[in-house]
Amino acid sequence: MPKAFFLEDLQDNISVLYFDLQGESVNKFSTPVMKELGKVTDELEKRSDIRCLLFMSRKPGIFIAGADVNEIKDLRDEAKGYEVARQGQDIFKRFGELPFITISVIDGACMGGGTEISLACDYRLATEHPKTKIALPEVNLGILPGWGGTSRLPRMVGLQRALDMILTGRNYDAKRAWKNGVVDKVIPHEWALEKALEFAKEILAGKGEKYIKRRQPSDPASMVLEKNPLGRNIIFSQAEKMVLKKTRGHYPAPLRALEVIKKSYGKSLEQAFEIEARALGQLIVTDICKNLVQIFLWTDEIKKENGTAKKDITGIEIRKAGVLGASVMGGGIAQLFASNKIPVRVKDIDYSAVSKAFQQAAKVLKEKVKRRRLSKLEFQQIMNRISGTIDYSGFKNAQLVVEAIVEDIEVKKIVLAELEQYVQAQTVIATNTSSLRVDEMAQALKNKKRFIGMHFFNPVHRMPLIEVVKGKNTSAEAVATVFNLAKKLGKTPIVVKDAPGFLVNRLLVPYMVEAISLLEEGHTVEAIDKAMLNFGMPMGPIELFDEVGIDVAYKAAKVLQDFMGDRMAESPVLERMIEAGRLGKKNGKGFYRYQGKEKNIDPAVDELIDVKHGLLLDEELMQKRMVYPMINEAARCLEEGVALRPRDVDVGMIFGTGFAPFRGGLLTYADSVGVKNIIDQLKQFEKEFGKRFKPSVALQDLTEAGFYGRKKKTKKASKAKPEKKEKATKTTKTAGSTKTVKAKKKKTE
Structure with missing residues (x-):
């Protein structure tokens, strides 16, 4: 030894x-x-x-x-x-x-x-x-x-x-x-x-x-x-x-x-x-210990990787960065670079817009000063690393530029084509888009090999995940550059293939939209959110709409709806919420009403929801309605190569959405329940609620082996409750834990 x-x-x-x-x-x-x-x-x-x-x-x-x-x-x-x-x-x-x-x-x-x-x-x-x-x-x-x-x-x-x-x-x-x-x-x-x-x-x-x-x-x-x-x-x-x-x-x-x-x-x-x-x-x-240890080991593995199959590629060292777009997200990205000793240049159309990036960066850093995690001197040193401009001056010296402008594909393509004229030939150009196609944006560039997705999650200073989105032309060097930079920034990166919604949003948005379907069946906002809080999510899906912004979530849902078709629920509720001026936490009213740090139920929301029928599910079935389709779609993502391995799905969902870590991740949880049990329940849901629950061929191929090719064993010494291996439950039962209840009629009925 x-x-x-x-x-x-x-x-x-x-x-x-x-x-x-x-x-x-x-x-x-x-x-x-x-x-x-x-x-x-x-x-x-x-x-x-x-x-x-x-x-x-x-x-x-x-x-x-x-x-x-x-x-x-x-x-x-x-x-x-x-x-x-x-x-x-x-x-x-x-x-x-x-x-x-x-x-x-x-x-x-x-x-x-x-x-x-x-x-x-x-x-x-x-x-x-x-x-x-x-x-x-x-x-x-x-x-x-x-x-x-x-x-x-x-x-x-x-x-x-x-x-x-x-x-x-x-x-x-x-x-x-x-x-x-x-x-x-x-x-x-x-x-x-x-x-x-x-x-x-x-x-x-x-x-x-x-x-x-x-x-x-x-x-x-x-x-x-x-x-x-x-x-x-x-x-x-x-x-x-x-x-x-x-x-x-x-x-x-x-x-x-x-x-x-x-x-x-x-x-x-x-x-x-x-x-x-x-x-x-x-x-x-306990199973909980083993799940948490496995997550730790996964993150340790990622620290030793470069995001490519070629282990000798180191990518470009980022000594200076640029950010296009001085939004809340742009300011958050600039703050992150500056906090990690990378000088950053922020560009927008006018100095009034540019100032917003400084305001956002200062807001994040002042909170750290307030909590004594940062000294006033350190605050000033970080802010001094951020500079602003309304032209491309200073971008010539950047090894990386991150685009974080409005989510409009045509506007992005115009700006990217313009940017390419002002940066060095080896500069990596990244987009922070959350839902638009990387390959389509790449069409605006002469050198497509250096273009890549670098999807930060909001808020940037808190969310630990970065999706490194590899387009069909993206070089291994560009992947390694962004992957290694993400680690330097203190984030956990996963490499995903360019596809609608990439990985995390492709799984998350249908989960959120399914929650809207439950609302339309008469379940209350409180019951739906409580169900997923009890499952282990950091917040319920309805509150998540408010947190993300209902308008932002609606745009992402529309993009995915075009791609997924009948695999995702449709609803007019989000559009009605936007028309009613309910955008979420950012303007004080969404599905909840916000006043300072207080969050309260707003009965006025009931007026915007048409209850289709009065069949209420118990909490466990509500959880399955929202979670099992994510597992079904994750199997498709693996089959299509959107994610390279089950580990990346689990890491992405834990660090990108807060999926219950004690369950080990979405696919670890799936294996603990048993893929066959999930398929059986999805088939039952398909009969009762429609085609969107139809088990994918990719999922059915995993019936025996599971996602990780192993079967979980429950230890006798463990005091953690094992997942129930149960038969599919019909929601029309009237006894036991799956009884149905007539929903109270909404005012719009």
Whole structure:
């Protein structure tokens, strides 16, 4: 096994243990690495000459990435999970109890197990390096910190601070970690070793008590709450409400972590470790854990790819970019480039329009300043990277130009032909269109090889997905350029073939339009949205119309309707909403009415909906009506090559629409239900609701193997509820969970 740990003696009986896993780009705690750490600890226990040990990494920008996630993926036995937790706890405990002072010097990303071993040390330092991020992200993998983190952190920094870190999995930079007592001092990255030595000498001189005292919260309110049982119960109750509000109970890990902290509070550390380990063993074998781990591994795979079959293509390095169109989207894209140290030039028809891009960028950045994620100086530095123009001056120096103008194919073609005259021959030209054909736009260009789709999702600063749309003439170099840039921007890219709606919108829009069909059958806005919230979507499909903009969604639906024909429901409701001036959240009224941050049902919407019949479905059937057609269409997308592999469909739907991550993605969910069961239900829907539900040949071809060529097994040890393998349900039943109810007549009947 490659060596991971290297001990060096420095000065004044101070030594340093370097973590530098040979042959790997990151340090991670695999089983062999943990065994080596155990042996190193054995040797260190014998060293009577050491007075202080610094624990550091030699990997640039990386301290410790945490546990080896592949081992979590393969762990299927609850007893083994418990054993792994106890072994890790024991090794870290022994390391923290070495007969001399231990100081963790965090310089770079410190995740999971890296944070837990640091908590076991006597002191912690963190550098100001921008890559220094400290977190306990285990809940995002469906587990909890099981190597002592769940037990140690509340004792060290107090309940409220610990719960915030453990239950959310959020990253702390060095300053925030210091403010919350997680680290004892922030030091310069450039002088990490020298400053760590200074700190070690200060501690050896007996001046460490002040650092220990400041870890606990000192404000009176926190002290009062945390020092008595009633106050602690309030803290636990509020934490549970926060978790349930965020997760709707779909994710067991944060609730279990809260339970562990509550049960172990006041007990000895050893008793707490036992409770923590038992919980880890139970969580680590659940389907939810495996689904979340698989998503993590997919994103890790994508980080190593370039979007093409030719692994040696690196594409063009983007040092300067241009954006055509200073809309909200254009301003969002400009902000993203500038925030990632890429100077960007924004063009529009007049300076009044150009100013909107600056306003949008400033709006996003000011929110970060307000939340103390950005300093005022950093805000100004980012804004200084954005410049505006009403001509093409400055575009000659751009390696990439993104077109983000009005969604009109003819206008786009005119502008693209004009742009080509002002950029270099190798400049990649991208369109941010969400629904228009890349190949049709390419006809306006002389050099079609450099033209590509770069579909950002709105809002740009929040949505993690970018669809890299490859036209029939797009070169591999253009694909690699945009794919690699997307990763540099902190996004997750997937490559899709040019087709109406590309991948995500082709699946999402029919789902949204089906929700309108349910409205026309008498289901309420609240019932439809609640059904999909309970399924695990971040918002219901009706609210999503308001969020996207009803006019925008209508245009996308029309484009797809022309392509999909009778595979998608038709309805006059969206057109009526637009005619009534109901455009959604942006003008304060859509299917809901908005006032500030408040969202309320608007009875006036009923006047615009003609109820066709009064047959109401139960929640589960409503979910199937909306989700199963997406699965059906996804099979077609794979057959047509719109998506290269099932993984890209799942990644696209999770990061582009928020499709319930705990279900593992649209197609992972399909396999868990069983493709045959889905086909049977679609056939039943076809009989009752029309041709749009007819199972595709592509889906029927997957009846036995499923999308991933494997059958999911439900583990007995798992506490997650398995998907029901049930027969197709007729909506005309009058008993059981699928009973029908006569809808209340709308005023328009």
